[in-house]
Amino acid sequence: MKKIDILKKLRSSRLRPTKQRVEIAKFLFERDKTFHFTVESLNKLLIKKSTSRIALATVYNTVHAFKAAGHLSEVEVRGNKTYFDTNVSNHHHFYDSETAELIDIDANDIIIQKIPKAPNGKKIKNVEVFINLKN
């Protein structure tokens, strides 16, 4: 993705193409493969690579702005709380983000027909299906 495309992408998302946003956007989107990161890891990479210093809070702001604009997705469904479950059997969950409530789904109520094989020397430990709900 060219710089000009990034400018377009930002403008079309009503994000002012500031120096920082352009720099972060170039870093994130000028690549061939998918890129997974946390704000913290992105920040470290930016510090290494970039000439100008970008505040951590700006990285948070920018990442969330990109997310709101649909340029990034967040691989996290439950906020930052850890839920525990007295049901230790293999099962799945509905998650209602309105009420921050988890609902069990019996393992038998979901059948997965096709599944990819694990990469390289890895094995599949378990498969969790998470169904997010809306009203």
Added chain:
Amino acid sequence: MKKIDILKKLRSSRLRPTKQRVEIAKFLFERDKTFHFTVESLNKLLIKKSTSRIALATVYNTVHAFKAAGHLSEVEVRGNKTYFDTNVSNHHHFYDSETAELIDIDANDIIIQKIPKAPNGKKIKNVEVFINLKN
């Protein structure tokens, strides 16, 4: 579940049945339905219900001890960091907890044959399949 069972359960898991553990275990396991909670919410409920005061750190310790013993499962796979993904299309993930690495799975590589319908007045927003890896 009776108190005596809880004592057995703890002993068999090599957890000393201390006053606090028994109290928390009774609260968690002497019920018919699955119970979902966070340490914080559990702590609040314990403060309300219990006679003796239990330190928050003890609730953390105890919950993790129960988890290690297999009496509780943790509905959370990625620690407490939020990952972002430059791939905004609908897709799934492998998660390698050894390396804390996410790997994309194309939406077409997973086919779900049977899925439960959403509860009460809710709709399904999206379905996330999370495949945990081991070595």
Added chain:
DNA sequence: TTTCACTTTAGAATTATTATAAACTAGATT
């Protein structure tokens, strides 16, 4: 009943994230 490794406790520390408020800037208006 003594002993000691395991526990509990209060509070400090850490980590991830969000809020704040002052300084800055892209782009519209003059």
Added chain:
DNA sequence: AATCTAGTTTATAATAATTCTAAAGTGAAA
């Protein structure tokens, strides 16, 4: 081009969830 202004960036403080620490307490083995 100079001015204006809402949106941005920044350093820092605040918050929230969780873990650490070190001292005091306690099951249960001997």
